[in-house]
Amino acid sequence: MTSNLLDSKLDDILSRVLSNADGEVIAVNPSAGAIESLVRVATDFDGDLPSVRLLAEERTLKDVMDDFIVASNAADLIDADVLTLRTTADGGQNSLLVTEDSVVALVDAGSQVGGLTADDDGFVDAAYDTYDTQWDEADEFHLRTPPITRVRETLADEISADAEADFTTILDSLETARGDGDGLDEVTISLLVAAKNEALLYDISKWGEDVGIASKATFSRTKTKLEDMGLIDTEKVPIDVGRPRLRLKLGDDRLRDAESDELASAATSLLA
Structure with missing residues (x-):
């Protein structure tokens, strides 16, 4: 050269x-x-x-x-x-x-x-x-973020292929994923995807902790914030033993009506 x-x-x-x-x-x-x-x-x-x-x-x-x-x-x-x-x-x-x-x-x-x-x-x-x-x-320099290939593969395996497709589409629609006003963070994106696909909070938070995105406690705190702001709803799902688990659902018509590639911008507007 x-x-x-x-x-x-x-x-x-x-x-x-x-x-x-x-x-x-x-x-x-x-x-x-x-x-x-x-x-x-x-x-x-x-x-x-x-x-x-x-x-x-x-x-x-x-x-x-x-x-x-x-x-x-x-x-x-x-x-x-x-x-x-x-x-x-x-x-x-x-x-x-x-x-x-x-x-x-x-x-x-x-x-x-x-x-x-x-x-x-x-x-x-x-x-x-x-x-x-x-x-x-x-x-x-120790990078603690998990590889995106592993994130997508495990999300498809442990939640659903549709959830993985939504997760990928949302990431592709964003320039950044920081959660500092310049984009949604990975925990918020994961919870929105789970709500869109009506997954259990237990399942998405266990997946997120196992793959290395964030702890179950972080998922729980973020869920509470999003629920308080009306972005997601929850419904109790009885189980054989122990406390009922929570199924996540989108809580705003603007989110429910949005396509996957529009979900991030709609959520960002609601969070502003």
Whole structure:
């Protein structure tokens, strides 16, 4: 790779670097946006991915991975042994993509993003050795979010195929899943899906805890909030032994009438 990559979209630069990389890529000090783009491009990549070592500030990684959509896809890549994450305390470094053949500096020029490329053998070897050493000395970043593939497979198995399809459609309709005003969080989405499919609170909360989304207590608290705000209703279902369990139902006509790809926007409006 000898030419500079003067593309307007960061995704295009990352895709070209991954396509041309022999061996592995070390992503050094990427911005939050670059981490999101890298996960997105790697997830959608058509072909054999090189292994990616991502070295970023811990605060930046935590902020990015608060988004369930990004984190669950990153967890998929980690599970596939494609991506590894470590943290650096030096946030003043340039944002680089280092391969065995080139060093690409990512430069944000406002309306355009550029990848300034160096491929001099001596320079590339020195840079690779430098960041390989930094990697060895860096701390591992432990991502607690479960892989999205596992989430979907277990949801289909333990709740229903329709619930999994609704969950996937809702995620696809969202830009983020943080629950901080910029999108619904994964627990709220799970409960809305369960209510749409009239699943039991016990079943969806047990699934959510087992797969690693959140504890049963978190599901219970979120259910209470959504019920208080009128988004979901519950009805008691008698069981042979013990207290009746609660069946979840959508509690507002705007939610009941919404298609799966409209459910998130309708719920967000009601929560505002």
